[in-house]
Amino acid sequence: MENTNPQQGNKFGNWLKTSITARMLMVGFLVIILLIPLSFIESLIRERSFRQQDVVNEINDKWGNHVLVYGPILKLPYHTYSETKIYDEKTKTYLKETQTHVNFAYIFPEKLSTEVHVNSKTLNRGNFESAVFTTDMTLSGFYIPTDLTDKDIKPEDIVWEKASIILETSNLKGIRNEVVLKLNNSNYTFQTNYNNDDKSMNTRLDVLETGFLNQTHINGTENANFQIKISFNGSKQIELIPIGKTTDMFMKSNWADPSFIGNYLPNDETKEISKNGFKADWKVLHINRAFSQQHLNKIPNLSEFAFGTKFMVMVDEYKKSERSAKYGFLVIALTFLIFFLIQTLSKINIHPFQYLMIGLALTMFYTLLVSISEHSNFLKAYLIAGTSVILLITLYSKSILKTLKFPLFIGLSLTALYTFIYVIIQLENYALLVGSIGLFLILAIVMYVSRKIDWNNG
Structure with a gap:
């Protein structure tokens, strides 16, 4: 019995490292875990929005309704x-x-x-x-x-x-x-x-x-x-x-x-x-x-x-931040999907802790966005927060992936993703149409890239 348990542990560890199914389950679990800080961030945005409304009502009451x-x-x-x-x-x-x-x-x-x-x-x-x-x-x-x-x-x-x-x-x-x-x-x-x-x-x-x-x-x-x-x-x-x-x-x-x-x-x-x-x-x-x-x-x-x-x-700073935070799940899921595809196609091992650090960096974007937008306009806040998070993840992924092409690809992908979300936030009448078309294109790209993966291996 003493010799069996270590062998079973090694088999389970190897399964986690080599199995595509195990990596998918791990990534999905981390995405769900990261919904917790996202929900706290959305609560923070709503709280600041309510505070703003209280101040606006006080100003209007004194100035004139x-x-x-x-x-x-x-x-x-x-x-x-x-x-x-x-x-x-x-x-x-x-x-x-x-x-x-x-x-x-x-x-x-x-x-x-x-x-x-x-x-x-x-x-x-x-x-x-x-x-x-x-x-x-x-x-x-x-x-x-x-x-x-x-x-x-x-x-x-x-x-x-x-x-x-x-x-x-x-x-x-x-x-x-x-x-x-x-x-x-x-x-x-x-x-x-x-x-x-x-x-x-x-x-x-x-x-x-x-x-x-x-x-x-x-x-x-x-x-x-x-x-x-x-x-x-x-x-x-x-x-x-x-x-x-x-x-x-x-x-x-x-x-x-x-x-x-x-x-x-x-x-x-x-x-x-x-x-x-x-x-x-x-x-x-x-x-x-x-x-x-x-x-x-x-x-x-x-x-x-x-x-x-x-x-x-039309859309004030807190409403824009709140709408941006609603896409947090999409940003984290797509970013993890990029790392998952890179890991699967290049056979580079990425530890769950490294996935977690990347996810927390993505959630920090929204706290930076809200805090900076209170002292500046939304565009400047979005540029500063987005640039900071993209550089952080790109440099961090350089130490993980050991090559230059994959971090550059990740940086460009995040830039395109944040630009896409910013465009959707600014739109009023065409947000749903543009968002649907964008998600369709993302799905098509993922399907095209993942066609080479041997899904039967694990």
């Missing part, structure tokens, strides 16, 4: 009447008593034109930054003479002398100027009135309201023309609710990556997007939306009809 404008809306008080019967003990009869109630009608403009000029910039805090903007908005248009007879409201019941104009916004704190309504030839200053706490609203809106209007401006046979200029500090997006019977909006900005959001898209024929910014204009007709121009008792929730522009970062 997203901008949603709802208005201007003409608010008209009117009287309604109800009768109650009161029993009179003296006369033993019922007396009728008429009570007067005050309600409100909300009238939307016949025409609403909005011109928006946006200047974006970057605010930094530590290693993190947030894209914010300053916007100047001009709202203009007109109201037609009001007729509420269709709502069973008589003209004499409207309290014209207590009419006002309402403007709602999601970014009260970001307003940078005194908001003034120019109605015909008179000016009215908006004041904060109350908060709209309607639970049905997706976005909490603050209300600005003028004082009482000169009734000659709204109770006549002529249109009432208005203009409002308002400036915001904001972030994320700008939206407008199309309450005009005809609503036009023109937007111009130096932001190069706009995302047009909401129920209505800008005119494709006049839309311009370049590296220097964009121009876009919208036109929404009353036939395009499902609400009327007159509403009673309360301002309706119309946030679902809002449209505008989201000022988005």
Whole structure:
């Protein structure tokens, strides 16, 4: 028995060295083991990304949040009447008593034109930054003479002398100027009135309201023309609710990556997007939306009809790093496959520990990428991390493989692989297509190279 065990150990050791199956199992096991540090690296990237988002939210909260404008809306008080019967003990009869109630009608403009000029910039805090903007908005248009007879409201019941104009916004704190309504030839200053706490609203809106209007401006046979200029500090997006019977909006900005959001898209024929910014204009007709121009008792929730522009970062540094880390398994597997093919074809022995060192060097690429990208742009970080790892593995493989051609081949292969992954990360619409074609070509190359291997040997 003492002579059998050493012989069995030697046979097992020789099998590990000479068997292709054993080497494949060993390489596969190491790839699975290296998924553990890869998962930790992905968790680190997500943690840094969440930290960045917290900082961005803090910056945006202090600078100004997203901008949603709802208005201007003409608010008209009117009287309604109800009768109650009161029993009179003296006369033993019922007396009728008429009570007067005050309600409100909300009238939307016949025409609403909005011109928006946006200047974006970057605010930094530590290693993190947030894209914010300053916007100047001009709202203009007109109201037609009001007729509420269709709502069973008589003209004499409207309290014209207590009419006002309402403007709602999601970014009260970001307003940078005194908001003034120019109605015909008179000016009215908006004041904060109350908060709209309607639970049905997706976005909490603050209300600005003028004082009482000169009734000659709204109770006549002529249109009432208005203009409002308002400036915001904001972030994320700008939206407008199309309450005009005809609503036009023109937007111009130096932001190069706009995302047009909401129920209505800008005119494709006049839309311009370049590296220097964009121009876009919208036109929404009353036939395009499902609400009327007159509403009673309360301002309706119309946030679902809002449209505008989201000022988005297409792929930020952490998202790029996270997407890059998702290809970590592919990089390790393909690199091990190259070493496995070299080992099998050239009969050079590579120890499992050497495979492990190569795999750990590959995982270090992602920690270098994340840490350097926090202090530089993604391209520089990718070049530094990639070059460092490729040189390290190439020099290390020189000591393993003892020749120059195989390390050079490995270095070139890793360079091509990291370049391929970088191209995929930069692509948005064609990432899947390019990735699929690239993997198909890699598979074809592996099949071609491995055709000379005698798979029956072990």
